[in-house]
Amino acid sequence: MSVLLQLSDVxxxxxxxxxxxxxxxxxxxxxxVALLGANGAGKTTTLRTISGQLHPHEGRIFFEGRRIDGLxxxxxxxxxxxxxxxxxxxxxxxxxxxxxxxxxxxxxxARKDDLDRVFALFPRLLERRTQDGGTLSGGExxxxxxxxxxxxxxxxxxxxxxxxxLAPLLVQQIFDIIREINEQGTTVLLVEQNAVQALSIAHxxxxxxxxxxxxxxxxxxxxxxxxxxxxYLGEGAA
Amino acid sequence: xxxxHNFWGFFVPGLANGFLYALIALGYTLVYGVLQLINFAHxxxxxxxxxxxxxTLNWLIGKHHPAGMSSVGYVVIxxxxxxxxxxxxxxxxxxxxxxxxxxxxxxxxxxLISAIGASYFLLNLAGKEFGRxxxxxxxxxxxxxxxxxxxxxxxxxxxYYAVIAVVAIIMLVMLDRLVNKTRLGQGIRAVxxxxxxxxxxxxxxxxVIAQTFIVGGLxxxxxGFLYGLGPANVSYTMGFTPGLKAFTAAVLGGIGNIRGAMLxxxxxxxxxxxxxxxxxxxxxxVVSFFILVLVLLVRPTGILGERLGRSA
Numbered sequence: 001m002s003v004l005l006q007l008s009d010v011x012x013x014x015x016x017x018x019x020x021x022x023x024x025x026x027x028x029x030x031x032x033v034a035l036l037g038a039n040g041a042g043k044t045t046t047l048r049t050i051s052g053q054l055h056p057h058e059g060r061i062f063f064e065g066r067r068i069d070g071l072x073x074x075x076x077x078x079x080x081x082x083x084x085x086x087x088x089x090x091x092x093x094x095x096x097x098x099x100x101x102x103x104x105x106x107x108x109x110a111r112k113d114d115l116d117r118v119f120a121l122f123p124r125l126l127e128r129r130t131q132d133g134g135t136l137s138g139g140e141x142x143x144x145x146x147x148x149x150x151x152x153x154x155x156x157x158x159x160x161x162x163x164x165x166l167a168p169l170l171v172q173q174i175f176d177i178i179r180e181i182n183e184q185g186t187t188v189l190l191v192e193q194n195a196v197q198a199l200s201i202a203h204x205x206x207x208x209x210x211x212x213x214x215x216x217x218x219x220x221x222x223x224x225x226x227x228x229x230x231x232y233l234g235e236g237a238a
Numbered sequence: 239x240x241x242x243h244n245f246w247g248f249f250v251p252g253l254a255n256g257f258l259y260a261l262i263a264l265g266y267t268l269v270y271g272v273l274q275l276i277n278f279a280h281x282x283x284x285x286x287x288x289x290x291x292x293x294t295l296n297w298l299i300g301k302h303h304p305a306g307m308s309s310v311g312y313v314v315i316x317x318x319x320x321x322x323x324x325x326x327x328x329x330x331x332x333x334x335x336x337x338x339x340x341x342x343x344x345x346x347x348x349x350l351i352s353a354i355g356a357s358y359f360l361l362n363l364a365g366k367e368f369g370r371x372x373x374x375x376x377x378x379x380x381x382x383x384x385x386x387x388x389x390x391x392x393x394x395x396x397x398y399y400a401v402i403a404v405v406a407i408i409m410l411v412m413l414d415r416l417v418n419k420t421r422l423g424q425g426i427r428a429v430x431x432x433x434x435x436x437x438x439x440x441x442x443x444x445x446v447i448a449q450t451f452i453v454g455g456l457x458x459x460x461x462g463f464l465y466g467l468g469p470a471n472v473s474y475t476m477g478f479t480p481g482l483k484a485f486t487a488a489v490l491g492g493i494g495n496i497r498g499a500m501l502x503x504x505x506x507x508x509x510x511x512x513x514x515x516x517x518x519x520x521x522x523x524v525v526s527f528f529i530l531v532l533v534l535l536v537r538p539t540g541i542l543g544e545r546l547g548r549s550a
Contacts, residue, residue, distance in 0.1 A: 074441055077440040091427075091432060091435070102436075105428075105440045106440035108421060
């Protein structure tokens, strides 16, 4: 397994507050890696640091062997890192189609086969393509956020809480699609509070706690680890 | 009652003024769209366009005498010169007065102070370099600009008003195309709606902001030339009142809203001029700013509402 994305001892601060206290994570080509943790553990901060919205105070980030920490966000996406941000962040007054075209901004214009691929994954978006992003339901917005990130033809896709606020049936559907995207060849780094669902599709997982990685293992091992079950699945401490 | 007599005679000049306000108001609204800040130095962008047009035409017409089609050429050259002058000053403003503050994550108040400072600097620099007296632009027309060109409802429309209307409509249509059909427009709308996420999509936010200033400067600079071409002439203080009026127009239509700025500009120009008929010419500015206060009290989001990044 070749390492595609590597964070090495990454530290991020918001003013005086340390949000990440030395995070080391490796993501291999073709993997789905789950990044788990409670609210405020630093999951979103990790993704935002990878995509260049935040810059590490210490440590390094490598993508395909190239150092990328310090690059601005608009250059990072050009390297092949797509990011579906926390809270979906759909452009509310652009249509579904325009939102997808924004995803392809780095190419100048959206390519038809990319659009076809997104519409094949999310037929609902095809039905709603002329509707304003702001008028979509939560589930549709999530589909659009993932589809928009795919439009940049990412090598690695960063997904921040894709199941947040969605009905259980829809959550299952979104996770099935994430697996499908991965099978089509895209590496996925998945941030989730929904640990069971995330670990059920992931190959490996990391657990973040107050800015530090406290566990990392194969997803199947984490799924049965009593500490994980106690902390994230609401079971009594073993 | 005051309007039954010679309504169109007041409406037509009001409309022409309105076109100028609309062109200037777009500069405020575009910048507000991407930065949520009022560029109070925009009146000096307008003034720069006036001087750029003045120097260019006075230099050219000093050598040749306009006739026939060359008049059209001179008007076009004047507009282009004004637009370039406005665009350059707007770009420099962004680089010098705003971008350094953005990099330091300065509070909003710092931007406002910086804007006012830049405005006074440019105003006084122009006064010192170009003189304190107002100067007429060499007329590119063979006929007197106030002579009626054609009549609408019995009211003569002068050549000057016709030129303003034609230039403004062309520029408004071009802006509409730019915002809705080009990659830059796509970037402007994305930054206006959600700058962080626009960055994730590959939009270079700083570049889009700079280009937005330039677009606003092109419109405002051309308006400065058109304004200076008329009886007001060009002077270092010429931007002050039209700048505030256009700001009022942008708020009236809904700040950040491109169609709002167009509508607000036209409405303000017309209302203002009708108040000349109904009240008195000396009350024009009072009426305009009364409208500003009224809008802020009754409907702070303006007629069309604050719709950042809405396609025009």
